[in-house]
Amino acid sequence: MAFPHLQQPSFLLASLKADSINKPFAQQCQDLIKVIEDFPAKELHTIFPWLVESIFGSLDGVLVGWNLRCLQGRVNPVEYSIVMEFLDTGGPMMKLVYKLQAEDYKFDFPVSYLPGPVKASIQECILPDSPLYHSKVQFTPTGGLGLNLALNPFEYYIFFFALSLITQKPLPVSLHVRTSDCAYFILVDRYLSWFLPTEGSVPCHSPPAQGGPAPHRLPGHQPCPLLPMASTTLAS
Structure with a gap:
């Protein structure tokens, strides 16, 4: 698939949406890797x-995305390997996050999908105790209904990742999923180990140079400032 740099962003999005229907999953991921590497942030945003929604599913649970809860290495080893490489801490998706983070893009996240106490507090025009939300919501004279949080790329990605576990429909009783072999829970472990290490320092969150590797943690180096959300949770 050719991706000329003179494409309009809307055409790029339309092309990727069409590919998600017409192309095999492995080819879709290869095309996405090339797009992430070749296109500037102003088009990638x-x-x-x-x-993000294609991967983790929609917040209303209608779209299941890549269905990470059911994806197991022993059942679908090829697809599992592709997904884990794509979503790894040093993989293409996180490189996209860093690329957008460098340009200070913000993305709207509906307050209505936040945990109950946080949602109720914001809708009553009261800031939650957690500082995570203090600079991300703008109250209006009409109240808090229909408000969005303005999240940076990392926060937006992690919010969807975390909430996908509870917004998706329950698994069929007949489906037996081992958490030790489940893509979602293995990613949880990898992300926690990387972004919230119990030993050493957290990774620097400055984005890598164009075409360079994703940031990594070096033994013995002083800790870098925490990534957004690294010291907080969704709930207040």
Whole structure:
């Protein structure tokens, strides 16, 4: 698939949406890797919300995305390997997050999908205790209904990742999923180990140079400032 740099962002998004229907999963991921590497942030930011939802599913649970809870290495080893490489801490998706983070893009996240106490507090025009929300919501004279949080790319990605576990429909009783072999829970472990290490320092969150590797943690180095959300949770 050719991706000329003169494409309009809307055409890029339309092309990727069409590919998600017409192309095999492995080819879709290869195309996405090339897009992430070749396109500038000003075009990538238009596909980011769609891509995040395509992976983790919609917040209303209608779209299941890549269905990470059911994806197991022993059952679908090829697809499992592709997904884990794509979503790894040093993989293409996180490189996209860093690329957008460098340009200070913000993405709207509906307050209505936050945990109950936080949602109720914001809708009553009261800031939650957690400082995570203090600079991300703008209250209006009409109240808190229909408000969005303005999240940076990392926060937006992690919010969707975390909430996908509870917004998706329950697994069928007949489906036996081992958490030790489940893509979602293995990613949880990898993300916690990387972004919230119990030993050493957290990774620097400055984005890598164009075409360079994703940031990594070096033994013995002083800790870098925490990534957004690294010291907080969704709940207040």
